[in-house]
Amino acid sequence: MRLPVRCAPLLLMAKKLFSSERLRHAAIAIGLAVLVGVGTFLRPVDITLWSLQAKLFDRPASSEIVFVEVAAAADPGGGSAENRHLLRSIRYLREAGAERIFLDLPVRRSNSPALDRELQRELVRSADKIVLTRVVRPDLVAGRFSQGNDPFFEQDMRVVSSDYQADFLGYVWDIEASYSDGTVNLPAMWSALAANGRSREGISLDYSIGRNSVPRYKIDELQPGLGGAGILAGKTVVLGPAGTDARIVKIPGYAFGPSSLVHILAAETALRGTGQNLGWLWMIGAFGLSLVLGAIAFRRAMPRRVFYFLWLASLAATFVLTAHLGVRALFGETLVLTLVYGSLRATVNFKRRHLFVESRSKLPNFVALQRDFGEYPREQTSIVVAKIARLDAVFATLSPTDQARYLRQLASRLALGDTRSTIYYDGGKYFAFFVNSGEFQDIQEHLEGLRAVASQSITVSQRVLDVSMTIGVDESSEKSISSRLSAAIAAADQAREAYRPVFIISDFAADSEEWDYSLQARLESALSEDRISIKLQPQVDLRDGRIVGAEALARWVDEERGDVPPSRFILQCERVGRLDELTKRILSKSLYAAEVLQARDHHPRISVNVSAIQFVDSRIAELIEKNLMIHSADPAKLMIEVTETARIENFSVARGVFEQIKRLGVSFSMDDFGVASANLEAMFELPFDEIKVDQIFVRDVHHSETARAIVANVVRLARDAGLTSVAEGIEERETYDLLREMGCDVGQGYYISRPLTLSHLQEMMTLQKDTPLLRNKFG
Template identity: 35%
Template sequence: MGDKRTSNFVGTVLGRQRALFGGRLFERLRHVLWAGLISLAMFAVLLFEPVDQFLWLIQSRIADRSPSGDIVFVASDEALNDPDMPQRRYDVAAALDELDRRGVGKVFLDVTFAQSEDTRADQRLSRSIADLGPRITLVDRIVVASNGRSLVRETEPSIAGSVFRVVSDQTDRNWFGLAWELQYSYDVAGKLTPSLGAAIGGIRGANGQKFSVDYGFSQTRIPVLPIEHLFENKYRLSDGLTDVTGKTVILGHSNRVTGTQQPIPGRMDAPASFVDIYAGETLKSGRTQHIRGPIVLAFHALLLSLVVVFGGARRRRWPAYSGIVLLAPAVLFAAAKLGVRLDLSYALGFLGIYGAMRSRMRWKRRVEMVNSETGLPKLRALEARLLRETISNGHVVIAKIQNYERVLKTLRTEDKSSYVLKLVDRLRAADPNLVVYSDGHHLGWYVASDDTDDVTDHLEGLRAIFAAPVEVGGFSVDVGITFGIASIDGDPAARLAAAVAAAEETSEAHNPIAIAETGSQSDLLWDISLRARIDEAMEVGEIYCVYQPKIDLGSKTTVGVEALVRWHDPARGFISPMHFIQQCEKAGRMEHLTRYVLQSACSAGQLLHFRGQNLTMSVNISATLLGDMRIAGIVRNALQATRFDPQFLVLEITETSRISDHSVASSILEELKSTGVKISMDDFGVGSASYEAFYELPFDEIKIDRLFVSNMAKDPKARAIVASIAAMGREARITVVAEGLENPQDIGLLEAIGCQQVQGFAFSRPVSLSNLLESKDIDGMRAAANMV
C-alpha cells in the first residue's frame, strides 16, 4: 500500500513537472529567467544607476518630512576665513560668544581658518573657540585640488588649539555631484576621523561603513540663522528668531560665498553644510535603510513568476501584469514616505525586458499567422479570432482547392501567389470586404448567418463562378473547389476543425459541399486536433509518456524502453494515440508534439542512467517529418537540453511508406546519425514501400510488425515472414526486434528463429516513469505489467 502511494506521489510530481516545463508556460518562465539574468548583469555594471538616482530625486520630493528642529544652520553670506579680511574673524568670535551665552548645546565650525596677518584677530577667534570647550567641534574639509587629487583643508593648530575635529569629505559624490551615501568616518593621514554628518547625528560607525542620506526633509523647514544676528546683537527671540539653547549649531558659509555651493535634490546651489545637516537629520531619524537592486528585482521576479504559473488565461495574466507595473510607483511612494531608499530601476528594467521578450514572441506568432507568399492570414488566425471574439453563432466555411499541389508544380514561383489571390478575389465577389484565411490548399472564412441552407445556396453560386478558368502567368488554369461547412455552437475552434474535416471529405463529382454534423465522430477527432487544445494538454500534463521495455532474448534482461505518448483528457478519458497523432499531423502540430515527446523521453532516459539503469530510449518519429532538416535540429536541441547520451537514443521511423523522397530522407537520417543516435524502422513488413525504404535508408534496427509476431504460432506464413526478416537482419548486421509479443509461449519460437530482442505484453505493458524507476530487472517488469 505504501509503495502504491509512493508511486502515485512520484507520478503526480512528474506530471506537475511536465505541466510546468512544457509549452507556453515554460516559454514565459524562460523569459522571466532571461530578463532576470540580463537585469542582474546590468546591476553588476551599474548601468541603471543614473535612473535610480533620478528616482531617488523623486522620492526626496515626495517625502516632504519635517526635520527634527534640533539642528540649526548659522549662515554667513561672506567668506569668514579670507586671510585678507581678518576683521571677519572678530565677527566669528562674537558669534561664538553669543552662542555660548545663549547656552548652545553643540557647535560645529564648518569653516577652516589659516593664519592671517592680524595675529590679534587669530588670537581672538582662538579664545572664543577655547571658551566653548568640548561643546565646539572643528570641521576639516576634503576637497579636490587643482591637480585632481584630494586635499585636506583644516584650521591652523594655533587657532584650533586642542579642540576635537571631524571631517567633511566633499569628494564623496556621484557623477552628478550629489552625495547619496556618506561614511561614518574617514581615514585622514592614517588617522580615523569621524564624519561631520555622523557627528551631527551622534552615531559612530566603522571606517568605510556607509549610510544613505535621506533628502526627504523639507529644506524650508531647516532652521537657518544669519550670522549677523549673533555678532550685531540682533539676536532676540521676541523677533521670531530661532532659539539655539541646547541645540546643535553648524556655523558655515551660505550659498552666496563663491566655491561653497553644493547640489542637493531640489536645489543645485545649496550651502555645502546642508549635505552634512541632512546626513545628521537622517541618522537622528534612523532612516538609513537602503533596499538594493537585487532584492527589489528578486521580489518583482517572484511576483511575475507567480503570475506566469498561476495566471493560465490571458484575461487573468494581463490584469496581474498591470498590477505589477502599477506596484512599482506605489512601492516608490511608500518607500519615500517611510524614508527607505529603493533601487527600483533594475526591477523596472526587468519588467521592460520581459515585456519586450513577450512582445517579440507575440510579433513572431502574428508573423507565423500570415502566409508569407500571399500575405493572407492563416487558418490559425481565424481560429484565434473565433476564440478572441468569443463568436458563438454563424458558420465557418472551408474551401478546398482541388489539385492544388499539381497546379503549383506547373506554375512559376512568382505566379503561385497570384493563383491563390485570384481565387480569393472570386470568393469576394459578393462581399469585397470578406476576410479570407489561407493555409495550403484550404481557404477559410466566417459567415455570420445562422441559416445553413442560405450558406449552402451561396456556396453553390460561388461554385458556378469558379467554373470559368483562371488566367495566371499567361496560361488558363482550370479551378476545382469544394466546401466544408460547420455551424458554430459550443467550442468555435472545434467547429473550425470540423469544417476542415468536412472539406477533406468532399469531391468535385459526388459531394462538392459537405456539412459537418454536430457531435459527429469526425467532429470529435478534429476537435482534439486543435493546436490550442494540444498545447494546453501538454502544459497541464494531460499528454505524457509511458515506457514499454525491450527485452534481450539472449540475456533475458531489459536493454531499452520505447516512449509511447498518451493523452488522458479529464472530460473524455483516454484518447486513442492513433487518433490524436493523426489529427496532430493534419493540424500541423506533429513537429511540436515530437519536440515535447523527445524532451520528455530524453529527460526520463537521463534519469534512468542517473539511477544506474543504462537503457536505450526509443522515440517514434513520423515519416512526415523527414521532408526537411528541422527534425535534426529538434533532436539535437533535445539532447543538448537534457544532456542525454545520444548513443542511447533510438529514433523509430513510423509509416515509411509515406516518405515521398528517399534521397532527402536519407540525407536527413545521415545527419541524425552523425549526432550519435540510432535509426530504427518501425512496423517492418507492412506498407508498400517497406522493402524499398529498408534498402535505401540507413537503418540500424528493424522492428517486425505485431501483425506477424502475434500470429506466428498459429499461422505458418506469419512464422515464415518473421523468420525471413530475422535472417535478413542478421545478414544486414542490424538489430531485429519483434514487437507485439503477447503470448509467453511464443518466446521459444522467436529464440529458435534467431530474433535478438522482443517487446510486448508477454513481458510488460507500457509503464509510467515512476514504476520504471522502481523496476530493477525482468522480474520487476513482469510485476509491473499491470501497473498501467
C-alpha cells in the same frame, strides 16, 4: 559525472518549468537585469528617479539643527579681522544658549598672535560644546575648499570630517559615517550632529526633508541689538561660510546650496530614522520572483493580464512608498527587467498576430506548430496532418469572410474530443495538430472516426459545402519537427479517400524496403554531392525499329547499400520536400545528354519523369525554362512524362502550368495510362501529346485476351485523339510483333534495350545509323 538520484526529480521539474516560453523570457529578463546591476550602467536613470522622488513629498526638518552663515570679513591686515569676527560669533552663540556649535569652516592663524591665543583659549574653554571640522580626503571635494584648520587650534578639540562625495552631476545621495585618508579616521559631521539618532555605517539622504525648512540665519542678523534672542537656545548650530566662500553642491529640487546643508540634511534623515538603502539585488529578487511565480500560476490570458497590471502597479507603488519612507531604492535594474520581459512578450505576441497566424482563418500556422512542438513529449506525440481536397474550388465560390468561417468550422471539428488541442493551418489545403498516442488504444480507429465527423458537410451563408479529407500521421520520435511534419504531409498525400483515408507513416516502417529513417541523411548527402545519375532506356518506332527516343531513369548507387531502387528514394524526396531538387538534377543531366547526342547528329526525344504534384504552381515551369536556357538542346526533343496523374486535384491550375511549358516547345506524355480511374479525365483536361500504356497490360498482351483488348482500345483511343501511343514493358519478341500489328507507335522495354549510359546509347544509335539492317534486331 552522474548526478545523485535524488537530484533527478528536481532537474525534471526545472526542465518542465522552463519549457514554458514565459518562464524562459522571465529568466532572460532577470539575467540581463543582474548583469546591468553588476555593471552599474543605469545609475543616471536611478539619479533621475531619485530626483523625482525628492519632489513627491515635502517634510519639515526637526528645527533642532540651525545653520548660521558667516560672511567673510574684509581683512587687508592678514586675517586678524576674520578671526576677530569668528571669536565674536562663537561668544554670541554660546551666550545665546546654543547647545553645540560646529565650525564648518577652516580656522587659521592670523597676523595677530595675541588674537589667535585668545581665539584658541575660547575654543578650549568651550571644548564640550564646540566641534571643529576639516576635510580628510581632498579628492572628494573641490581643491580650493580643502585647506584645513591650523593644528594650533585643533589642540584639545574634537574634530569631525566635513567630507562628502558627489556624483558626476554634483549631487550627494549617500554619505559615509566616517572618512579616512589612511593615517587618520574621523567621524562624519552629520553623524556627530545626529548624536541622538541611530548609529550606522552610512546613510542615504532623505531629500523629502525640505532644505527651506532647516532654520537658516546670517550671523549679522543675530548679533545683539538686531533681534533673534532665544532662537538658538538649546539648538545645535552649524556655523559655516556664506556666499562664494562656501563649498557649493546640488540639492534636488533646490538647485544649489552650501555643503553644510548636506550634512545637516543627513543628520535630519538619521533623526527621522530613514535613509536606508534598498539595493538592486533586493529589488530584482522581489520583482523577479513574483514575475516567475505569476508566470507559473496564471496560465489563462485574462488572469495573467490582471497579474501583469497588478505587478506594474506594485512597482509604481514601491516607487512612491520608498519616497515616502525615505528609503533609497535602485529601480534601474528592475526597469530593465520590466522592459526586457515586456519586449520579449510583445515580440512573441506580434509574431503570433502576424508571423505565427494565418491571416485568413486567424489560426496558428505551421511556423507556430514548429515553435510549439517543444512543449510536447517527443516519444508519445504524433503529428497529424489533414489534407482538404478541392479546397481551391470551394474557395472560388466563397467570399473572404465565408472562407474564414469555413476554415474555422473545419478546425473546430478537428479539435473534437480534445479541447486542449491546437489546430494549425498552413494557408493552403493542410491542417495539422498533435495527438498523444499514449491516450488511444488504436490511433488509426480514433482518427478514422474523427475524419468521419470532420468530413460532414459544412453550411456557410446558407450554402451546404462538401468536405473531402485524407489524414496522414507521423509517429516517429527521433527526427526533427520539420522532417516529421513533411512526412505527415506526404502521408496525407499518399492516403486515398476510397480505400485508405488515414495513412500512418509507421506503415512504411513495417517494410524495411519502404521506409528507412537513415535513408534521408544519405539522400541529402547524395543530392548535395550530385551522386544521383541517369541511365537512358531507348524507345523505338515499332514500324521500323528506329530509336526515336529515350526515357531518363534516375539511378543512385549508395556507398553503404549499393543500388537504391528509384521508387524508394523518389518517394523519400517527395516526403521531405526535395522533389524539385531531384527533378532539377535529372532534368539538367537529361538536357546535357540531348546536347551531346545532338552534337553527334542524333536527335531522339528525351523523356523526363515529373510528378503530377509538382504542377500545383509555376515553379516546375520556371525550372524547365531555366534549364533550357542553360543547355543548347532543342526544346522540341524534351518530353515531360507526367507520373501519377490521378493526384492532380485542380486541373485548372495544372492546365495553366502545362500551357506555360508547352509555349517553350516542350511536349507532354501521360505515364501509366489505364491504371487509375483519373487518367481519362486527365487526358481530357490536359494537353498531352503522348500516352504510355502501363506495363501491367503490355506484359500480358500476348497471353491475356483482356490485356490485349485493353491495349488495343488504348492504342485506338490515342490514334483517334491524335496522340502518340507508347507501350512500356516489352520483354519478348511476340509482344513486340503484336503491338506493331495493333498499330502502337512506340515501344520500350528490356526486349528492346536495358537502360544505358549516355556513351552506350550514343554508340548504339551510331551503329544503327550505319547499319540499317540492325534496326529490327534487339535484345
